Each structure stands twice: as structure tokens, then as C-alpha cells.
Amino acid sequence: MKLRTIILFLITHLSVGAFGFALGIYMLPILIAPTSPTVSEVARLSSGAQYSAIFKKALKGSDSFHWGEGQVSIGPDYITLTGRLAPGPDYKLYLSKEFVETESDFNRLKDNMVRVGDVKTFENFVVEIPQNIDISRYSSIIVWCETFGEFITAARYQ
Numbered sequence: 075m076k077l078r079t080i081i082l083f084l085i086t087h088l089s090v091g092a093f094g095f096a097l098g099i100y101m102l103p104i105l106i107a108p109t110s111p112t113v114s115e116v117a118r119l120s121s122g123a124q125y126s127a128i129f130k131k132a133l134k135g136s137d138s139f140h141w142g143e144g145q146v147s148i149g150p151d152y153i154t155l156t157g158r159l160a161p162g163p164d165y166k167l168y169l170s171k172e173f174v175e176t177e178s179d180f181n182r183l184k185d186n187m188v189r190v191g192d193v194k195t196f197e198n199f200v201v202e203i204p205q206n207i208d209i210s211r212y213s214s215i216i217v218w219c220e221t222f223g224e225f226i227t228a229a230r231y232q
Contacts, residue, residue: 120147142227
């Protein structure tokens, strides 16, 4: 084989391999995600909500692969979303005393935040609030990708 053919072979095959790997990282969370709660389940669990907020796509730290949109309800027992999140691995839900909308803001304030729990679905979610968390002590809610250190979305609720 000619050197040119070998180089072309390596470039094309490595490119396809890299594309497949990236596609696998993107698709795996979607494939293994549990069934999303229905709108009626979310409505029932958010009926006693004390606060509400809206996740918007147009935040400074959001982009085509990291975003959220929809109605968030924060109650004494549950935090719910009627909406969607960009798919991804290892999403965590945090409460903060300050509103953040970038990775650098999140990293700067993380020590003052409280982690509520895991977000495992990308269309609607329900996260149970641990008994030791007083939601009235915080003002904002953040979805963060722990594995890759990526800001997904946030909203101010008070």
C-alpha cells in the first residue's frame, strides 16, 4: 500500500471512531434513562409547591448541548420540572443562595450550595427533597453535570 493510502485510511477510520465514541457518550444517558414521569404525576407532586421558576434556554452558560426549559415547582417534599433538559450523564440538582448562569459562577459558589439529588430523566423530573434542606434559605435552583463539570440550566425562585 502506498503511504498516501495508509494515511487516508488512518484519518478516515480514526474520524469515524471518534464520531462513534462521541455519539455513544451523547446517546448512552438517553438509552439508560428511566421512564419520565407523566405531566399528571408531576402536577400531583407539585400541587403543594411553595415556589415556582422557569428554566430558559437563553442563559449565558447554556448552549446547544447544555440547556433546560420548562416550569419548575419547589415544594416542601419535591422539586419538579414540567419541561425538558438536554440529555447528558450524571445531572445533579443544587440549590443556591445566589443565582448562577455560568460554570465559573457555579464553581465559585459551589461550597455554599446544597445538593438536593440526582436528575435521571430529561423530559419532566421529580426529585425528592431531603428532610434536612430548608428550601426557603435558598433562592435559585441549578442543574449541573457533575461528571463533565458542565452548567446545564438555572432559575431564580425567590
